[in-house]
Amino acid sequence: MDFYRMSQQYDELNIERYLNSIDDQDVINAINKQHLNELDYLALLSPSADKYLEQMAKRARELTIQHFGRTIGLYTPLYLADYCVNQCAYCSFNSQQQFKRNKLTLQDLEKEAGAISKTGLKHILVLTGESRSKTPVSYIKECIVLLKKYFSSISIEIYPLDVEEYKELVDVGVDGLTIYQEVYNEEIYRQVHLKGPKKDYHYRLNAAERGCVAGMRSVNIGTLLGLGDFYSEAFYTGLHANYLQTKYIDVEVGVSLPRLRPFKGAFQPRTTVSDQQLVQMMLALRLYLPRVGINISTRETAKLRDAILPLGVTKMSAGVSTKVGGHSGNEEASNQFDISDERSVEEMMEMIYQNNYQPVLKDWHLFR
Numbered sequence: 001m002d003f004y005r006m007s008q009q010y011d012e013l014n015i016e017r018y019l020n021s022i023d024d025q026d027v028i029n030a031i032n033k034q035h036l037n038e039l040d041y042l043a044l045l046s047p048s049a050d051k052y053l054e055q056m057a058k059r060a061r062e063l064t065i066q067h068f069g070r071t072i073g074l075y076t077p078l079y080l081a082d083y084c085v086n087q088c089a090y091c092s093f094n095s096q097q098q099f100k101r102n103k104l105t106l107q108d109l110e111k112e113a114g115a116i117s118k119t120g121l122k123h124i125l126v127l128t129g130e131s132r133s134k135t136p137v138s139y140i141k142e143c144i145v146l147l148k149k150y151f152s153s154i155s156i157e158i159y160p161l162d163v164e165e166y167k168e169l170v171d172v173g174v175d176g177l178t179i180y181q182e183v184y185n186e187e188i189y190r191q192v193h194l195k196g197p198k199k200d201y202h203y204r205l206n207a208a209e210r211g212c213v214a215g216m217r218s219v220n221i222g223t224l225l226g227l228g229d230f231y232s233e234a235f236y237t238g239l240h241a242n243y244l245q246t247k248y249i250d251v252e253v254g255v256s257l258p259r260l261r262p263f264k265g266a267f268q269p270r271t272t273v274s275d276q277q278l279v280q281m282m283l284a285l286r287l288y289l290p291r292v293g294i295n296i297s298t299r300e301t302a303k304l305r306d307a308i309l310p311l312g313v314t315k316m317s318a319g320v321s322t323k324v325g326g327h328s329g330n331e332e333a334s335n336q337f338d339i340s341d342e343r344s345v346e347e348m349m350e351m352i353y354q355n356n357y358q359p360v361l362k363d364w365h366l367f368r
C-alpha cells in the first residue's frame with residue numbers, strides 16, 4: 001500500500017470538527033504518552049494545545065537531545081540551474097517569469113564548489129528547476145561526480161525521478177533526497193501548479209518513497225506552509241514522515257517546515273502561518289516522531305532560528321544563496337525566493353556554540 005492509499009483512511013475525518021472536540025486532557029495525555037498515534041499528534045497541533053507549548057517544548061527538547069545529542073547539522077544549497085518548465089504559482093523560477101536563465105558549466109561548478117568548501121561545509125544540497133532538456137539526469141550525474149571531490153554528503157532537490165534514475169544518482173554519490181509535496185490537498189495542488197509535469201500529484205507524492213527504494217540514505221519531505229490549511233497540511237506531513245520511517249527503517253527521514261517567502265510574482269498565500277503555529281508544528285512533530293530530522297531553513301529570521309534551536313531542530317542551512325552561481329559571486333542571476341537569515345557559516349557556528357550546541361559540518365562519509 002502506498003502513502004496515498006494509506007492516507008485515504010483519514011478522508012472521512014473532519015479535521016476541523018475533530019480539532020474543536022479536543023480538550024485540555026487530550027493534550028496533556030498526548031504530551032505524557034511514550035508512543036503517540038496520529039490522533040495524539042493532531043491533538044498537539046490543535047488550538048487547545050496553545051497553552052501547553054511550554055510543556056511540549058520541554059518534552060521536545062528532552063527527546064531531541066536523547067536521539068540527536070546537542071548537535072545541529074549545517075549544510076548549504078547549491079543551485080545548478082534555474083531553467084524550469086513548470087508554472088508553480090508561488091515560485092520565481094516559474095516558466096512564465098521573464099529573466100535571463102542560467103546553468104552552471106562544470107568550470108562554473110568547480111568555482112562554486114571551491115567557494116563553499118572554503119567555509120568548511122561538507123554537506124550540500126544540489127538544486128535545479130524542472131527541465132529535463134536543460135538539466136537532464138546525465139548532466140546532474142556529471143555535476144555530482146565533480147562535487148564528490150569537495151563534499152562528503154550530497155543531497156538533491158530536483159524534479160522527481162523514477163527509481164532507476166534515483167539509483168543512477170545514488171551510484172555516483174548522492175546520499176540524500178529532498179522532495180516537498182508543497183501541498184497535500186489535491187484540489188489546491190491542482191490550483192497552484194498551473195502547467196507542466198509537476199501537475200502530476202501522484203508522481204510527486206510517491207517520489208520520496210521511490211528515493212527510499214533506490215537506496216537514498218536520507219529522505220526529507222515537507223509542505224510549503226501557507227499554500228493549504230495549516231492543520232491538515234501539518235497532519236498529512238506527519239503521516240507521510242511516519243509512513244516512510246515505518247516502512248523504510250534504514251532511511252533517515254527528515255521534515256522541513258518551509259513557509260512561503262516573497263518572490264517575483266503576485267501570488268498571495270491562502271493562509272498565513274504564524275511563528276507560534278510553526279513552532280507548535282515542530283514540537284508536535286518531535287513528540288510524535290522522536291527520531292525524525294527537523295530542518296529549519298534561512299526562510300526564517302535569525303531571531304526565530306536562534307530561539308527554536310534547542311527545541312527540536314536537527315539541521316539548518318547556512319551561508320545561503322538561492323541563485324545559480326550565488327556562492328562564487330554571480331550577481332546577475334535571480335533568486336528563487338528571498339531569504340531571511342543571511343548569516344555566514346562562521347556566524348551560524350558561533351551562534352550554535354553560544355547555545356551550548358555543537359555545529360556539525362560533516363557527519364557522513366561514503367567510501368566507494
Ligand code: SF4
Pocket residue numbers: 084085086087088091092093094095128129130198
Ligand atoms: S517550485 Fe520548482 S518546479 Fe515549481 S516553478 Fe519553481 S523551480 Fe519550477
